[in-house]
Amino acid sequence: MPWEKSFDEDLAVENAMQVFWKKGFDSASISDLIEGTGINRGSLYNAFGGKQSLFVKALLKYDADRQAMLARLEALDDPKKAISAFFDSIVANTVADEQHKGCFMFNTALDISAHDNEVRQIVTNGVSEIEAFLRRCIEVGQARGDIRSSMDAKATAKSLLAMIVAIRVLGRGVFAEAALQEIADQAKRLIE
Amino acid sequence: MPWEKSFDEDLAVENAMQVFWKKGFDSASISDLIEGTGINRGSLYNAFGGKQSLFVKALLKYDADRQAMLARLEALDDPKKAISAFFDSIVANTVADEQHKGCFMFNTALDISAHDNEVRQIVTNGVSEIEAFLRRCIEVGQARGDIRSSMDAKATAKSLLAMIVAIRVLGRGVFAEAALQEIADQAKRLIE
Numbered sequence: 001m002p003w004e005k006s007f008d009e010d011l012a013v014e015n016a017m018q019v020f021w022k023k024g025f026d027s028a029s030i031s032d033l034i035e036g037t038g039i040n041r042g043s044l045y046n047a048f049g050g051k052q053s054l055f056v057k058a059l060l061k062y063d064a065d066r067q068a069m070l071a072r073l074e075a076l077d078d079p080k081k082a083i084s085a086f087f088d089s090i091v092a093n094t095v096a097d098e099q100h101k102g103c104f105m106f107n108t109a110l111d112i113s114a115h116d117n118e119v120r121q122i123v124t125n126g127v128s129e130i131e132a133f134l135r136r137c138i139e140v141g142q143a144r145g146d147i148r149s150s151m152d153a154k155a156t157a158k159s160l161l162a163m164i165v166a167i168r169v170l171g172r173g174v175f176a177e178a179a180l181q182e183i184a185d186q187a188k189r190l191i192e
Numbered sequence: 193m194p195w196e197k198s199f200d201e202d203l204a205v206e207n208a209m210q211v212f213w214k215k216g217f218d219s220a221s222i223s224d225l226i227e228g229t230g231i232n233r234g235s236l237y238n239a240f241g242g243k244q245s246l247f248v249k250a251l252l253k254y255d256a257d258r259q260a261m262l263a264r265l266e267a268l269d270d271p272k273k274a275i276s277a278f279f280d281s282i283v284a285n286t287v288a289d290e291q292h293k294g295c296f297m298f299n300t301a302l303d304i305s306a307h308d309n310e311v312r313q314i315v316t317n318g319v320s321e322i323e324a325f326l327r328r329c330i331e332v333g334q335a336r337g338d339i340r341s342s343m344d345a346k347a348t349a350k351s352l353l354a355m356i357v358a359i360r361v362l363g364r365g366v367f368a369e370a371a372l373q374e375i376a377d378q379a380k381r382l383i384e
Contacts, residue, residue, distance in 0.1 A: 024303075027218045100305050110302050111216075112365035113292050124366050155378045159351070162375050165361050166354030173304035174316050183354050186347045 009047060010061075012037045016048075017058035021104040025055055025114055056118055062104045063126050070133045079137035080146050083160065083191060087184040090164055094171035094180060103168040110169075127161070134160045138191060147191050156190055163187040201239060202253075204229045208240075209250035213296040217247055217306055248310055254296045255318050262325045271329035272338050275352065275383060279376040282356055286363035286372060295360040302361075319353070326352045330383060339383050348382055355379040 019028050019036035030051060034041055048054040069089075073082040094102070101107075105126050112120055135157035141147030164187075167180050175183075211220050211228035222243060226233055240246040261281075265274040286294070293299075297318050304312055327349035333339030356379075359372050367375075 024218075026216075102302060106361060107302060109366045110294060110299060110361050110364055120365060127362065127366055155374065155381070158371070158375055159355065159378045159382075162355045162358030162378075163351065165358040169298060169302050169357050169361055170319065172302055173312060174301045174319055179350070182347065183350050186351045186354075189347070190351075 007037075007039050007043065007047075012039055012044075012047070013054070013057045013061050016054050017061050017104065020055055020058050021062070021101050021107070022099055024107060024111060025051075026111070052116075056122070059104065059108060059119060059122050063122055066105070066126060067129070070129070074133065074136075079141035079144070080191060083134065083137050084188050087164070087167075087187050090167055091171075091177070091180050091184050094167060095177045100172045102172045106165055106168050130164065131157050131161045141191070151191070159190060160187050199229075199231050199235065199239075204231055204236075204239070205246075205249045205253050208246050209253050209296065212247055212250050213254070213293050213299070214291055216299060216303060217243075218303070244308075248314070251296065251300060251311060251314050255314055258297065258318060259321070262321065266325065266328075271333035271336070272383060275326065275329050276380050279356070279359075279379050282359055283363075283369070283372050283376050286359060287369045292364045294364045298357055298360050322356065323349050323353045333383070343383070351382060352379050 015037040016033055019032050022028075023032060028051070030041065030044075033044060033051065033054065037044065039047075044054070048057060070086075073086055076082045076085065105123055108115065108119065109123050109127065112123060135153050138147055138151065138153040138156055142149045142151065142153065163183050167183050170183075171180050207229045208225055211224050214220075215224060220243070222233065222236075225236060225243065225246065229236065231239075236246070240249060262278075265278055268274045268277070297315055300307065300311065301315050301319065304315060327345050330339055330343065330345040330348055334341045334343065334345065355375050359375050362375075363372050
């Protein structure tokens with residue numbers, strides 16, 4: 001009889017994601033991952049091949065959640081509202097997280113030298129997709145006359161991305177809610 | 193005869209700063225610090241009391257360098273040029289660093305939950321001082337007629353700060369020079 005998994009792999013990846021997100025790749029030990037997933041060492045290695053490949057799976061899971069979130073915002077079919085809702089949700093999520101974990105993807109970006117090309121590519125694609133989403137919102141808003149057409153969509157998208165990064169980084173404990181909301185409000189003013 | 197230091201304490205702090213900056217607090221081992229400073233374990237503990245207090249000294253050294261840099265920019269007595277030079281130097285320093293260490297202070301901000309109140313205070317003060325510098329530049333520029341007076345100085349200072357954070361975070365390996373320069377150029381356009 002072949003080896004069979006006795007656990008839910010998706011749930012294990014979700015739990016491992018929480019461990020890596022909270023502690024970072026380097027500081028997350030195998031013991032932390034065993035405790036966080038409730039799966040023993042042998043099964044973890046059998047199923048995922050090791051810490052590095054489990055990290056990749058966790059990051060891909062986070063990335064898929066992010067993609068789904070952007071798809072929901074785009075489905076609002078109201079570009080200005082989508083950007084506004086995006087910023088409000090980022091501030092709300094940042095403030096609601098008592099562990100101040102920030103954004104798993106940006107945390108990984110700050111620690112990118114510890115990772116291989118596969119991880120670098122996931123992070124680079126994720127960041128590019130957020131930027132592309134923002135640019136699409138601005139361009140559609142301009143086409144509909146909701147956003148002034150004199151605006152440089154590409155440059156403004158990059159500024160908005162910068163503000164998201166800043167909210168997530170400074171929201172880890174340096175800035176309180178009011179200061180984070182101020183950055184978000186300023187972002188919304190950029191597309192007024 | 194009392195115990196005497198056989199090494200240059202400032203140089204040791206500078207070298208320890210490089211180790212913490214590159215590796216982060218958690219991942220920097222005592223062995224890394226011994227190797228980086230060239231000082232043996234006993235002397236390190238005698239002089240600095242341990243890893244945590246050496247980290248505080250290293251962060252304060254970084255912070256003092258940052259203060260000196262802002263003072264030089266302010267001494268230009270040309271607010272628009274000061275902001276512009278600030279952004280260009282951040283991009284240049286980010287690109288020149290082959291180790292992609294980013295900004296020691298923002299790296300620490302991302303990892304703030306691992307630290308105590310003293311570290312949190314140093315980082316919060318440092319970030320606030322950059323923001324205050326940017327706001328002073330905008331306000332003086334407005335008073336001199338170099339920057340339009342309709343601009344909200346406080347909110348714009350926060351946006352510029354956000355862009356600095358983003359350049360430092362994304363510059364750790366996610367964005368190449370052109371994309372970082374684009375954020376800097378967009379920052380300069382904000383105060384046109």
